[in-house]
Amino acid sequence: MKYFNSRAFAEEQDQKDPLHQFRDQFHFPIDAEGQPKIYLCGNSLGLQPKQTSKYVQQELTDWAKFGVEGHTDAKTPWLTSHEDLSAPMAKIVGALPEEVVIMNTLTVNLHLMMVSFYKPTQKRFKILIESDAFPSDKYAVESQLKFHNIDPEEGLILWEPRKGEHLCRHEDFEALLEQHKDEIALVMVGSTNYYSGQAFDLKRIAKRCQDDNITIGFDLAHGAGNIQPNLHDIGADFAVWCTYKYLNSGPGSIGGCFVHQKHIKNQDINRFVGWWGHNKDSRFNMRVGFDPTPTADGWQLSNPPILSLAGTRSSLDLFEKAGFDKLREKSIQLTGFLEFLIDELDDTSISILTPRTPEERGCQLSIQMKNADRSLFDQLTAKGVVADWREPDVIRIAPAPLYNSFTDVYEFVQRLKHCLHGN
Numbered sequence: 031m032k033y034f035n036s037r038a039f040a041e042e043q044d045q046k047d048p049l050h051q052f053r054d055q056f057h058f059p060i061d062a063e064g065q066p067k068i069y070l071c072g073n074s075l076g077l078q079p080k081q082t083s084k085y086v087q088q089e090l091t092d093w094a095k096f097g098v099e100g101h102t103d104a105k106t107p108w109l110t111s112h113e114d115l116s117a118p119m120a121k122i123v124g125a126l127p128e129e130v131v132i133m134n135t136l137t138v139n140l141h142l143m144m145v146s147f148y149k150p151t152q153k154r155f156k157i158l159i160e161s162d163a164f165p166s167d168k169y170a171v172e173s174q175l176k177f178h179n180i181d182p183e184e185g186l187i188l189w190e191p192r193k194g195e196h197l198c199r200h201e202d203f204e205a206l207l208e209q210h211k212d213e214i215a216l217v218m219v220g221s222t223n224y225y226s227g228q229a230f231d232l233k234r235i236a237k238r239c240q241d242d243n244i245t246i247g248f249d250l251a252h253g254a255g256n257i258q259p260n261l262h263d264i265g266a267d268f269a270v271w272c273t274y275k276y277l278n279s280g281p282g283s284i285g286g287c288f289v290h291q292k293h294i295k296n297q298d299i300n301r302f303v304g305w306w307g308h309n310k311d312s313r314f315n316m317r318v319g320f321d322p323t324p325t326a327d328g329w330q331l332s333n334p335p336i337l338s339l340a341g342t343r344s345s346l347d348l349f350e351k352a353g354f355d356k357l358r359e360k361s362i363q364l365t366g367f368l369e370f371l372i373d374e375l376d377d378t379s380i381s382i383l384t385p386r387t388p389e390e391r392g393c394q395l396s397i398q399m400k401n402a403d404r405s406l407f408d409q410l411t412a413k414g415v416v417a418d419w420r421e422p423d424v425i426r427i428a429p430a431p432l433y434n435s436f437t438d439v440y441e442f443v444q445r446l447k448h449c450l451h452g453n
């Protein structure tokens with residue numbers, strides 16, 4: 031696509047955009063003048079779909095009307111409420127419906143998956159993660175090592191960018207695996223790095239792990255709803271994600287979890303269990319021994335938070351309507367436009383950390399502000415831009431194709447330009 035540096039071009043792209051009408055289905059935060067802010071922070075918290083209040087209200091109404099009988103009589107009966115979300119969620123992550131369950135939250139699910147899939151032995155006990163993994167993931171992995179009486183210093187292998195670089199190279203990952211393959215019990219990486227915006231080649235990573243019989247899990251926090259990771263086909267063992275970032279299901283909302291088909295019927299896999307993972311037919315029988323549901327649902331512990339499921343249902347309905355292929359196509363154009371406009375600024379004080387090729391990134395660009403401190407970001411905020419600042423000097427900008435427009439992107443770069451030039 032050929033881009034032009036003008037508002038007219040941005041407006042023309044918006045008119046041509048087949049997904050443009052979805053913007054009106056979201057609430058945008060409003061600035062002091064009553065104008066919608068330039069919201070480019072869907073990588074942190076997705077905006078609220080207008081229809082979500084209707085979905086949540088329905089549950090409150092059903093609760094008021096039916097009390098406990100809402101489990102069977104609610105419009106979406108609570109007993110099975112999570113089940114019909116597995117199929118639309120499976121499309122988002124490239125899985126079979128029986129491989130996906132919506133439950134808990136991301137870090138909780140990561141722990142549950144490591145309980146089942148991190149099986150250290152005397153010889154093979156190390157976990158490989160990317161060096162600047164999201165802190166929660168790092169804490170989770172370190173605490174799992176400690177739980178097995180392994181010193182994290184010894185048990186953790188970091189896949190790091192080379193000196194002076196910001197991105198991780200796949201050939202370095204492969205070299206690490208070659209060097210440590212007999213010691214690694216688990217590889218756990220983010221599909222898209224939260225800081226740099228780099229999207230890894232999950233197929234290549236999974237293949238390399240499978241060649242050496244190493245368990246591979248992915249954290250899709252910045253991937254789900256951004257890039258479809260094809261979890262089933264690439265043979266990932268497990269994956270976890272949250273739904274409040276690109277999936278717009280609401281702050282702190284329920285998470286997603288994938289367990290590959292090859293594992294879901296295996297009753298010998300150790301897990302932490304609760305009644306909701308028990309086979310549905312005898313779940314309320316309460317006295318029989320634990321009989322796991324032979325799908326990813328078998329990893330559930332508790333009955334799910336229905337109000338969170340309502341937010342997730344609302345959001346997934348919008349994704350179904352928009353179609354993921356169309357979203358990704360727009361995403362590539364929208365982020366390409368952002369990249370083009372930043373390059374047009376021709377300002378040596380800023381540089382883009384994120385890879386330049388669309389296949390190696392989702393919608394986020396991470397912009398490094400050399401010699402800047404947070405004040406530049408604060409100025410942007412004062413100008414009605416909602417983005418995200420990461421110490422020491424990175425602004426993360428994520429135009430979400432479901433609700434952001436080419437005009438948003440143009441307007442953001444105009445405001446950035448004013449901040450850089452001190453007006």
Ligand SMILES: *Cc1c(COP(=O)(O)O)cnc(C)c1O
Binds near residue numbers: 135
């Ligand atoms: C957002 C994010 C989290 C947050 O975890 P919660 O358990 O949902 O609070 C964890 N890991 C990564 C990579 C994230 O991007």
